[in-house]
Amino acid sequence: MSEKITGYLLLAIGVVVILCSAVSVYSVFTGKTEPITLFRFPALTIQPGTQGAGQQALPIAIPSMELIPSSMVNQIANLAAYTFLMSFLSGIGYKIASLGIQLLRPIKINPQQPERQRPKTTSL
Numbered sequence: 001m002s003e004k005i006t007g008y009l010l011l012a013i014g015v016v017v018i019l020c021s022a023v024s025v026y027s028v029f030t031g032k033t034e035p036i037t038l039f040r041f042p043a044l045t046i047q048p049g050t051q052g053a054g055q056q057a058l059p060i061a062i063p064s065m066e067l068i069p070s071s072m073v074n075q076i077a078n079l080a081a082y083t084f085l086m087s088f089l090s091g092i093g094y095k096i097a098s099l100g101i102q103l104l105r106p107i108k109i110n111p112q113q114p115e116r117q118r119p120k121t122t123s124l
Contacts, residue, residue, distance in 0.1 A: 014097025
């Protein structure tokens, strides 16, 4: 009987972990909450006045141009990391719930006599 209680407990814990991670990802992607901040990258910029291979340096100072702002780079990286982390937690919840289900299943062994196979006859 204690296996059944442990099985139901593990199943409930696994489902709760999966639901919490799903609700958390949903709230982040709908904009209700912010994902955890793991990355702080600078903006992607280029210097148009720098020398390339076979080019002459320009005497005019040209300011650097920002291709992608740092807020966008950080947001994309943090969302990807958060999604990966929540999928990892969902996988852990799945494993816990499957352990609970394995404890809930009854183990039935039906002893059966294997059928005797007839030797194959070949006709010529």
